Amino acid sequence: MRKFLIALLYFILPVVIASYGLDVFISKNLLKSNTSPGNYNAWNDIYKGQVNADVVIYGSSRASMQIDPHILEDSLKLKVYNFGMLGHNFLTQYLRHIEYLKYNPQPKQIIMCVDYFSFEKREDLYESDQFLPYMLWNFNIWRYAKSYDGFSLLDHVVPLVRYVGKATAKKKAFSMAFMKSNMKPLKYKGFKSTDKPWDKTMEEARLKRGIYTISNDTNTVNLFYQFLQECEEQNIKVTLVYTPEYFEEKKLVLNRDETFKFFKQVSTQYNNTFLNYVDDSICYKKEYFYNSLHLNKKGVDLFSKKLAHDLKKLDVVEK
């Protein structure tokens, strides 16, 4: 038995040592990637302390794909960064928030895009590959991502374990290491608009789901209160924004009114502005959307200008 254990140790030891090196190699190359879904750029800017923004935008895809920082910057004469996360609710948006504050100077203003999905928790960690290069020994990620399927504590503490089964990420890392990539970053300061006409896929999926009631995750709601409280204490102004959605979307969710009441109530409680665009004229024109929840480029341009104008008019952004 002793001989076996020693032989096993001799065999495993180089694997363990090499695994750390390989982990660093994969992670370093992976975060060079500019390719889809383009999440690494935002995370890199956060962890390298390169955000340098006066105004930051939080939210889901309804933030990252609907508010153009260019337009806001031109209008407000401030530096703007869009931190919207595709397919993520407030739990992981908050993770991004604390990581951002940990490595960067705090912003003056947060534009918090909210909707009735903000507190509805999905089971999987959407586009989980974006977290991989930063996960090892990062206990903030562990704390906020552990309630999702797919990762365990081992992924956060043992090198390479989180890459087991992540074929696309490994492929991407090796191709970044050994092949020249001329791809430009997909996003500008976290933003990318979608220039396409109405796409039926999402509409079909939502019709398939039928009329439903949104159920909020209590922990996420509490975290939202905590976030507003912290921002108040740190003198960061928060403006809640409900970005446009195609008017027919309204028919699908039964407890919409409760959602709006909630956001009105918290904005009053914390003395924040709540800009609700759900009944804006944009919402009634299909030509501005590519699906019921997302504006196309034309819609984004129009809405971003409108938002910049309203922020300016209400003087919610401090110079």
Added chain:
Amino acid sequence: MLFNSIDFAIFLPIVFVLYWFVVNKNLKLQNFLIVVASYVFYAWWDWRFLSLIMFSTLVDYLVGISLAKQEHAVRRKMLLWTSILINIGFLCFFKYYNFFIDNFITAFSFFGYKIQPNSLNIILPVGISFYTFQTLSYSIDVYRRKLVPTADFIAFSAFVSFFPQLVAGPIERATNLLPQFYKKRSFHYGKAVDGLRQILWGLFKKIVIADNCAEVVNQIFNNTGDFSGSTLVVGAVLFAFQIYGDFSGYSDIAIGTSRLFGFDLKQNFAFPYFSRDIAEFWRRWHISLSTWFRDYLYIPLGGSRGSKFQQIRNVFIIFVVSGFWHGPNWTFIVWGALNALYFLPLLLGSKNRKHIEIVAQGKWLPTIKEILLILSTFALTTLAWVFFRADNLSHAWSFISEIFSYSLFTIPQIQPKILSILILFMLLIEWSGREELYGIERFGITWKKPYRYAFYYTIVFLIFLFSGEEQEFIYFQF
């Protein structure tokens, strides 16, 4: 719990340490640990079905004890049938109930009778087909007086639920495995190292070959209408390697794991894709199931004795039942029947035992004739696999029709180059180790340690590099 999961990577060392360092001085405790570990292993999937295994274990244990005490022929037969009916009853209910109901309804509606559908939403307990056959073999062997029944309930429970082979075999015979639970097991260095080596090779076949083939195979089989005949051939060939890598990989991990605990399980795959005819293929593919059907079905039916009609009947019965064992779908039945058709000319021409030894034994390369025989056997097998993989008979038919169309002579739309290199790598290794029990048993064994280790590290690296989404073993569904 899957062999290719992190859970198992933690579970195995814990059980290993407890087995060899904590309870190593007490055989009964070692067996008890195996039972507990096996139940935990199974409960990881669904604890509710543990009761089925426990009940099956209890029934066959009691039947065995009663058979030993009973001399009356009719009562002995009744005891045996009790075991058969309970075990097969569970299997039929969980696996085949809906199939029979649906087909009865279809048959009656054909004659104009309308019957209200009464299908149930039944979950198939993982491994039921495997442990049912394993416990049945015990009762039958005791009935045939080939085996002395055990009075040791813990040892018997360990035999039925032995975790390395509980959910997907190899289906062990009580005559081979049960006595190993009676003997004190001492740790053997060579055996343990060999076990680890076999696990490594099993993981390679499962994770690198099977799981990567699965991605392409699923794409092709799920969108058959979008692809040319040549692409469908690629899909069918890759499925042949997927199912081989998946199932033989599982068997290698199961056998290797058993060796770590001092047990010897029987070889389940003996390089079947190097077979020169279908008879040889079936002697080398899923050996534990083929021999089970041979001993408990084919031979009692008369085997290859009797008239030509009886021989043909027996071959069809064994292949069709074997197909049906895989699942409640006509595709499996046709797959079995097709293999019977392949087998018949060999049986009728008394050529079914022509190729007993492995091809090109003692030589580096096969002859041209042998290569052609291997390729033709592989082609026939691959064609049959289409039925095995297809969703239903019309899917299989449209798949095969497209293969035999003009589009067969076009360039495949999917050309998995890296995967082809990996398959070639596996085949070369397996070819070099075809006279052994598994591919890398003796591979590089004479090399200097650094070179041999470099080879193992390469395998480890390939497993890591090509590991995709964790995929279940195909045979779990059976």
